Amino acid sequence: MRPRLALLALWALLAPLVLAACGGDGFDDDALVIYSGRNKNLVGPLLDDMERTTGLNVQVRYGDSAELAAQIQEEGDRTRADLFFSQDAGALGALTKAGRLQPLPQPLLGRVPAEFRAKDGTWVGLSGRARVFAYDPRQVPRPPKSVFELTGPAWRGRVGWAPTNASFQAFVTGMRVTEGEARARQWLTAMKAAGTRSYDNNVLALEAVDRGEIALALINHYYWYEEVAEKGQAAVHARIAFVTGGDPGGLINVAGIGVLKGTERRAAAEKAVDFLLSREAQTHFATETKEYPLAAGVPAEKGLPPLDSLHGPDIDLSSLDSLERTLDLLKEVGLV
Template sequence: MRRPLIRRLTAFAAAALLVPTLASCGSDEDDAGLVIYSGRNENLVKPLLDELEEAVGTTVAVRYGDSAELSAQILEEGDRTKAGLFFSQDAGALGALSKQGLLQKLPPATLNQVEPAFRGSNGDWVGTSGRVRVLAYDPKQVTKVPDSVHELVKPEWKGRIGFVPTNASFQSFVTGMRVLEGDEATRTWLKGLKANEPKAYENNLKVMDAVGSGEVALGLVNHYYWYEQVAEKGEDKVGAKIHFLPGGDPGALVNTAGVGIVKGSDQADVAQKAVDFLLSKKAQTYFADETKEYPLAAGVTTTTKGLPPLKSLDAPKIDLGKLESLQETLKMLQDVGLV
């Protein structure tokens, strides 16, 4: 039996009110040996999860949705949830479940495959791949790229910045700034960004296109969008370039996708096999080759041309599990008028 849910609705769970209804695909959840709630985009990970079924030796059903929404649903479902494994796009959603004691402790052999910075401090989730926040820029318009997101509130960037305020990675970055610099400083920065009239886009690919075409001078994105476009089109046809921010700037946040086993699930044994598969050389190579992310398990390195080694990045020092306060971030973004 699963343990009862201590608090049926948290501030984080309220995020479920702000996102669309879940979509489910794969095998029927009632008949599956493993049910995965996946906050990772279906287009990115479906080929890998299709192979997972053979690796774990049973049928697998995958429910795709927004990571915050899925985490909120597990919180709300409690012992009624069908999920055996939570595959999150970002660490904050895993942190929300960990905070409520809804994830099972992972064995040391699993945890030790990944650096401590990319796994839960409670030992109940582990990162599977990493991505870093960067500035995309148009070299025709930008001769000196800012070295901090704090520079983006200067008058010279008014109307020249593209971003996706509804994107989970942008919101995780804002949450990271709140953790690193406090709510007051973050709110002040957001107000300054709002005053500079940034252009909102529906997704990061459109931001990349806007920068590449010269529609905006700068874009706030994850690194892999640029590398995917380069692999598809060639660097000379992308137009945009990217800049990795130095000095532990909050805009250089390295976030991680990751997995946790839902505590009390009767799928725990097969879920552990799934975790092991996602940390295997085969899966880690998939993240490196296909999604252009950073593989996190020891022994696998990036194969993406020109991508700097993960250890060379000057990222801010932060407990990624503390990115769980999404609802507070959403409220702040609403208060300043960015969403």
């Protein structure tokens, strides 16, 4: 069994025993409980600010988004979670499909463009990230316009990716949804046959481009912006190119949030969502994580192209919930 799915299965078996052994879930009775698939280092300070600003007693359980979504489904009506803060739209879509999220009020939903929230209003995007090509201009004078160009002989052994990374798997899921599974399989097979190099994560793939080990890598945009913020652009050899024209390589995924159905703290949960869509919180995403703020009127980090200029694939982001089938495909191709 794949490690990630094995972990989900193990949690399903052990969760009731663990909670029973501990004599409870460890949360205060009056706390607003957030299950967060976003890393504590990235959003912990923001959630601390939320607690101070709103006066809410906020307690957080951190973990992997897919695993937390599976945990919520296993816990069912007895879950202590009031809010699910997900790293990607797929995990939110899975909870929507399972009937675990309730619609948000229109005044909250209306602050974010329709393409970055659930069609039924059960979740709303908070920040966006675009898939890009990171490339070495010393080797690549002009970056390609589509991921489908990368299977050509000119790119053999010169491209890198991170197939075990959740953002890469969401990208492949998007390709399956928009282009069909047959074409996604064909592309993955051709890329592997062309000697595409695998890295453990986006950071390592970007670093490989920066030192000229490979010519191009498939990553999320903010890794490059974080590298530039840390080192200065003069010290970063790599450049990035945003993929437009509806190509699956230009997927724009979101981190988002939803309120659990049956919560006894609905008003507090909606107050928290309101804060996360505020200028203060949205500016945090822009300046600290280098992502796109999604609430209207909040500017992105300097140097980022406008979000509405990117034109990624036309996709309902909730449809990224079919991660398990993507993992099956990646295993069949021999990438995980």
